[in-house]
Amino acid sequence: MRDFVKCLICWDELEPEKHVVCVYCNIALHRDCDTKNRGEKNYTQCPHCQRVGCLGVQKIKETNK
Numbered sequence: 001m002r003d004f005v006k007c008l009i010c011w012d013e014l015e016p017e018k019h020v021v022c023v024y025c026n027i028a029l030h031r032d033c034d035t036k037n038r039g040e041k042n043y044t045q046c047p048h049c050q051r052v053g054c055l056g057v058q059k060i061k062e063t064n065k
Contacts, residue, residue, distance in 0.1 A: 008048060009033040020055040022046040 007014055007029045014028055021028045027048045034055060037047055044055040
């Protein structure tokens, strides 16, 4: 399990359970950022590698601050 820290689109910190991950290039982004980036498309597309249908959910480790 990778420790994701920042969203690829907005660069804000990621929260557990509120992000999606590309299964090919292993980047992460907020679900809201993905939704805004997707627009009217009826499919997911990674903003980094441009592959279609490759975004999914993955748990991230919570860090104690």
